[in-house]
Amino acid sequence: IWSTSNKDVVLIESRDDITAGDGVRHDIIAHKGVLATETTCNCFSLLNAKGIPTHFIERESERRFLALRAKMIPVELVARRIATGSYLKRHPETIEGTVFDPLIFAIL
Incomplete structure (x- = not known):
């Protein structure tokens, strides 16, 4: 800027x-x-x-x-196709590499 x-x-x-x-x-x-x-x-x-x-x-x-x-x-939109990184920390029950179809969106 x-x-x-x-x-x-x-x-x-x-x-x-x-x-x-x-x-x-x-x-x-x-x-x-x-x-x-x-x-x-x-x-x-x-x-x-x-x-x-x-x-x-x-x-x-x-x-x-x-x-x-x-x-x-301060708003961040995250689109996830694959379970990895911080998503797994917040959702430990999810298997790493799980493919999301449709995408998962999160507003942070």
């Missing part, structure tokens, strides 16, 4: 990094930042078009968009 010449506006840039386990695992996925920006901008544009106010102003480039400066609500 970058400051701009307007103190009320920030520039948000998406990168190709992906992490797991609070940063213990780190990889790069080519073009992830572009896809993340496209998805984010589409979602916020749809919300704005339906009269739901958001912080979104406009897409600035493939990886960047402008937004109003705001306090972030």
Whole structure:
């Protein structure tokens, strides 16, 4: 997140990094930042078009968009296909590697 010449506006840039386990695992996925920006901008544009106010102003480039400066609500959505990691710690009765079909979603 970058400051701009307007103190009320920030520039948000998406990168190709992906992490797991609070940063213990780190990889790069080519073009992830572009896809993340496209998805984010589409979602916020749809919300704005339906009269739901958001912080979104406009897409600035493939990886960047402008937004109003705001306090972030600390919500994380996790989608799980396979039982592993922290899920197993919270659900020790589950066998490691169990495939979830459909996906399991958790809001943290």
